[in-house]
Amino acid sequence: DGGITQSPKYLFRKEGQNVTLSCEQNLNHDAMYWYRQDPGQGLRLIYYSQIVNDFQKGDIAEGYSVSREKKESFPLTVTSAQKNPTAFYLCASSIMGAGLKNIQYFGAGTRLSVL
């Protein structure tokens, strides 16, 4: 089955620690995205990547870093510089361009909490 796999489902971060959230897709999509969702807030774009070895900051990139070494993988690192990391993190992927075919499909999410 094609889809997007995020792991782990739940993650706990200690003070001053960096943690990495995994996102893998087998949909052969060029574009991948990371969003953060807080209660009562819409999804906010953290980073996106349209091609391997290239990525761009979204609206709230501070305190986060990403890499795109393979088309299938787009891990997100929440660094110690992110002072309020508790949130639900969603990874998405899509084909490039406009039109109905460019639908973003989401993974099941990772819930990050601070210890």
Place this chain on the structure above:
Amino acid sequence: GQNIDQPTEMTATEGAIVQINCTYQTSGFNGLFWYQQHAGEAPTFLSYNVLDGLEEKGRFSSFLSRSKGYSYLLLKELQMKDSASYLCAVRVPLRGAGSYQLTFGKGTKLSVIP
């Protein structure tokens, strides 16, 4: 800037019809999406409008008026499983040709009661 407004919560009765409104003011427009999200789960795609008018898909319909910056999602014959958050999202251009971003509203939490 981007601004997308939708009601925070709605309640409707099983078997009834409910309309969830979404208004938007964005710099650029390349389509409007509706997603359904059950608590703690991934958003799933429901509908897409890029031209004015109504798109119907089973019990779900979505309407768009670009001149008014307005859309609605219509759910008919409500079922208990329709209790979820419904997210309105506008696709806007990003830097770079052929690149787009989804800007989301805060979501409408729909509760379906017996």
